[in-house]
Amino acid sequence: MTQQAAHAHDHVFLGHAHDENARRTRWVVALTAVTMVAEIVAGSVFGSMALLADGFHMATHAGALAVAAGAYAFARRHAHDRRFSFGTGKVGDLAGFASAMVLGLVALGIALESGMRLLEPREVAFGQATLVAVLGLAVNLVSALMLSGGHHHHHGPGEDHHHAHAHGTDNNLRSAYLHVLADALTSVLAIVALLAGRYLGWVWLDPLMGVVGAVVIARWSWSLMRQTAAVLLDTSNPALEAEMREHVEGPGDALIIDLHVWRVGPEAHAAIVSVTGTPDAGTIRARLAPVHELAHLTVECQPAS
Numbered sequence: 001m002t003q004q005a006a007h008a009h010d011h012v013f014l015g016h017a018h019d020e021n022a023r024r025t026r027w028v029v030a031l032t033a034v035t036m037v038a039e040i041v042a043g044s045v046f047g048s049m050a051l052l053a054d055g056f057h058m059a060t061h062a063g064a065l066a067v068a069a070g071a072y073a074f075a076r077r078h079a080h081d082r083r084f085s086f087g088t089g090k091v092g093d094l095a096g097f098a099s100a101m102v103l104g105l106v107a108l109g110i111a112l113e114s115g116m117r118l119l120e121p122r123e124v125a126f127g128q129a130t131l132v133a134v135l136g137l138a139v140n141l142v143s144a145l146m147l148s149g150g151h152h153h154h155h156g157p158g159e160d161h162h163h164a165h166a167h168g169t170d171n172n173l174r175s176a177y178l179h180v181l182a183d184a185l186t187s188v189l190a191i192v193a194l195l196a197g198r199y200l201g202w203v204w205l206d207p208l209m210g211v212v213g214a215v216v217i218a219r220w221s222w223s224l225m226r227q228t229a230a231v232l233l234d235t236s237n238p239a240l241e242a243e244m245r246e247h248v249e250g251p252g253d254a255l256i257i258d259l260h261v262w263r264v265g266p267e268a269h270a271a272i273v274s275v276t277g278t279p280d281a282g283t284i285r286a287r288l289a290p291v292h293e294l295a296h297l298t299v300e301c302q303p304a305s
Contacts, residue, residue: 024248025072025176028143029065029166032183035139037061045124048194048206052113058136060217061107061179064099068172086296089265092172093231099175100225114210124206132192137187144180147173170232170266173179175224182220186213222225235261240269240293247255247287255280257302276302 039055042048075088193209196202241261248254254277260269271294275284281299288294 002275007152023059024146025065025069025173028146028176028180029062029069031126031139031146032058032062032065033141037134039132039136042129046132047122048124048126048129048133052110052210054130055136056106056110058105058140059248060099061183064096064179065176067095067099068092069110069177084272086264089268090231090263091261092266093169093228094173094275096175096224099233100221103179103217104225105219107214110217111211111214112206114214117207117210118204121203124194124203126194129274130191130194130198133190137184137191137272140180140184140187144177144184157229169287171224171228171268175228176219178224182214182216185216189213189216202233227234231263237261237269240291244288244294245277245290246272247291248273248275248284251287253277254284264296267293270296270298271291272300274300274302277304 036055036058039058040052043052043055070092071091071136078084078088138158189209189212193202193206196205241259244261245256245260246292248256254275256273258274259271260273261269264270271288273284273288279301281301282299284299285297288297
């Protein structure tokens with residue numbers, strides 16, 4: 001049995017736009033933090049649960065973005081640290097998973113508070129609260145535009161991440177982008193509720209929209225948690241595995257008897273492939289060269305039985 005491992009090299013598997021995405025994230029953190037404070041204060045003063053829900057959602061958004069910015073900085077600073085066997089490319093996924101868990105707890109809190117206000121309605125200053133909600137929506141849209149420049153390939157919250165293996169999704173930036181979109185939606189819900197309360201007398205709609213906002217936040221939290229957990233647990237990538245098998249076994253003189261593929265960064269995968277047949281390790285590497293997602297490859301060749 002012969003085994004060939006990758007030549008010694010740095011395990012730097014950061015995305016090509018890592019530094020640019022970090023810069024975008026820092027700007028959005030600053031912009032969101034200011035608006036977050038305004039919405040929470042205004043929601044408390046004017047008695048709007050929908051506005052408070054939007055403000056607290058922005059608070060979690062600002063916190064998640066701050067964690068994302070910290071993850072970018074940590075990953076860059078320790079990119080060449082040999083303590084990390086496969087580099088720091090998955091730090092962003094770890095940050096996204098942590099943010100998703102916190103966000104789920106916040107969603108639960110907003111839902112409980114909104115439910116209490118449905119049972120015990122409070123007076124709301126609809127006019128003033130609407131102005132602040134419109135401001136929040138504007139900030140959300142600006143933030144989305146800033147983040148979309150580095151997030152070219154968007155998938156729906158429920159889309160299978162395996163289908164996107166060729167696009168190198170940055171889950172750190174993706175979490176920020178989805179969070180901004182969810183913020184924009186809750187802002188719209190708050191505006192609708194406040195206008196309906198002011199002109200139609202539907203006071204009950206304000207806390208109801210708080211509940212809807214909590215559901216949106218919870219759904220986003222679960223979606224991100226599932227996607228980042230898949231990366232952290234090194235789940236397989238069927239699409240990429242199928243592509244590798246096609247390249248290796250296509251000529252008909254080799255058979256893959258064991259294959260492990262996992263993601264080590266936004267645009268990078270590592271693989272261990274065990275092959276039996278006549279080709280040597282160098283031939284197998286040459287056949288897998290077109291699979292550009294592979295940044296770290298270990299080939300094991302076993303004699304044909």
